[in-house]
Amino acid sequence: MSDAVEACTVDNPAEKYLRMDRIPHIWCPGCGIGTTVNCFARALDEGDVDLEKLAIVSGIGCTGRVAGYLDFDSFHTTHGRAIPFATGLKLANPELKVVVYSGDGDLFAIGGNHLIHAARRNADITVICVNNFNYAMTGGQVAPTTPLDAMGTTAPYGVCERPFNLPFLAKSCGAVYVARWTTYHVRQVTKAMTEAMNKKGFSFVEIISPCPTLYERRNRLGSGLDRMKWFKDNSSIKHGASTDDVDIDFQQEIICGKFVDIDRPSLLEVTEAKVASVRGKQRWEEVSRRQKKSPAH
Numbered sequence: 001m002s003d004a005v006e007a008c009t010v011d012n013p014a015e016k017y018l019r020m021d022r023i024p025h026i027w028c029p030g031c032g033i034g035t036t037v038n039c040f041a042r043a044l045d046e047g048d049v050d051l052e053k054l055a056i057v058s059g060i061g062c063t064g065r066v067a068g069y070l071d072f073d074s075f076h077t078t079h080g081r082a083i084p085f086a087t088g089l090k091l092a093n094p095e096l097k098v099v100v101y102s103g104d105g106d107l108f109a110i111g112g113n114h115l116i117h118a119a120r121r122n123a124d125i126t127v128i129c130v131n132n133f134n135y136a137m138t139g140g141q142v143a144p145t146t147p148l149d150a151m152g153t154t155a156p157y158g159v160c161e162r163p164f165n166l167p168f169l170a171k172s173c174g175a176v177y178v179a180r181w182t183t184y185h186v187r188q189v190t191k192a193m194t195e196a197m198n199k200k201g202f203s204f205v206e207i208i209s210p211c212p213t214l215y216e217r218r219n220r221l222g223s224g225l226d227r228m229k230w231f232k233d234n235s236s237i238k239h240g241a242s243t244d245d246v247d248i249d250f251q252q253e254i255i256c257g258k259f260v261d262i263d264r265p266s267l268l269e270v271t272e273a274k275v276a277s278v279r280g281k282q283r284w285e286e287v288s289r290r291q292k293k294s295p296a297h
């Protein structure tokens with residue numbers, strides 16, 4: 001067997017995490033979402049995550065399809081509601097590692113209110129946001145992330161509304177871990193996912209990703225591959241940068257890195273402390289025992 005043929009028969013390391021009966025997936029050629037899933041599979045490998053205790057929650061959108069392809073407890077919820085679903089899941093079963101995996105529109109437009117309050121509460125969940133600067137699944141409408149002057153189906157003359165700076169928003173609401181990378185930075189994305197999943201409290205990872213079919217085409221930015229090269233040439237790594245300084249302007253430098261990594265009591269910890277202080281530690285232990293025994297878990 002030639003080396004090339006042999007290379008093709010080697011199992012893809014991501015396969016063991018995927019529902020292979022659902023492949024081929026729906027994502028377009030050059031789309032960055034699949035790259036992020038590959039990074040996630042590697043993060044599960046490297047972090048030695050117990051899949052029996054992992055749950056993934058997505059909202060609606062091209063990124064929202066991720067949950068459907070992952071072969072463990074995964075939930076494809078309604079648009080914008082992945083975070084409250086995930087918060088409830090974690091509170092009901094604190095042993096779970098709960099990861100929300102969704103798009104910029106799902107998490108910061110319709111779901112924005114849920115995101116800010118989950119960060120404020122320091123809910124014990126990890127949020128992975130694939131930011132492709134638009135509502136891709138519904139045809140390329142502008143999102144709260146679309147840079148000023150970029151085109152979208154709902155902004156044929158270019159956007160005139162200032163976009164959110166996602167790391168700044170997450171940090172100012174209370175997130176304890178905040179990082180941003182692009183789909184070019186696959187090793188860093190994998191590491192950030194691992195770190196975020198190991199963090200107690202609300203962790204947030206933004207991944208800037210191409211949507212060549214809609215955002216890139218409408219803005220004449222080339223193919224998915226062209227965008228990877230652009231990300232490589234136009235991003236800089238500034239760990240610890242103030243999130244005040246990481247706004248994204250149309251076709252300007254993208255600042256990446258780990259911006260926040262701090263500790264403060266998480267929602268579960270403060271809830272436990274409150275119940276214990278009012279009703280006694282025994283009461284909290286009783287509640288936890290009952291949850292573990294419940295057939296729903």
Ligand SMILES: Cc1ncc(C[n+]2csc(CCOP(=O)(O)OP(=O)(O)O)c2C)c(N)n1
Pocket residue numbers: 060061062063064079102103104105106107110130132134135136137138143
């Ligand atoms: C309540 C509700 N409103 C609107 C929609 C239509 N809708 C589906 S996905 C989506 C936007 C998705 O954008 P994003 O989260 O950025 O995901 P992407 O497709 O870009 O990955 C919208 C508006 C919906 N499904 N449900």
Ligand code: SF4
Pocket residue numbers: 026027028030031032033062063132136137210211212213214
């Ligand atoms: S429309 Fe855009 S985000 Fe959706 S699958 Fe295609 S390239 Fe990816």
Ligand SMILES: [Mg+2]
Pocket residue numbers: 061103104105130131132133134135136143
């Ligand atoms: Mg999007």
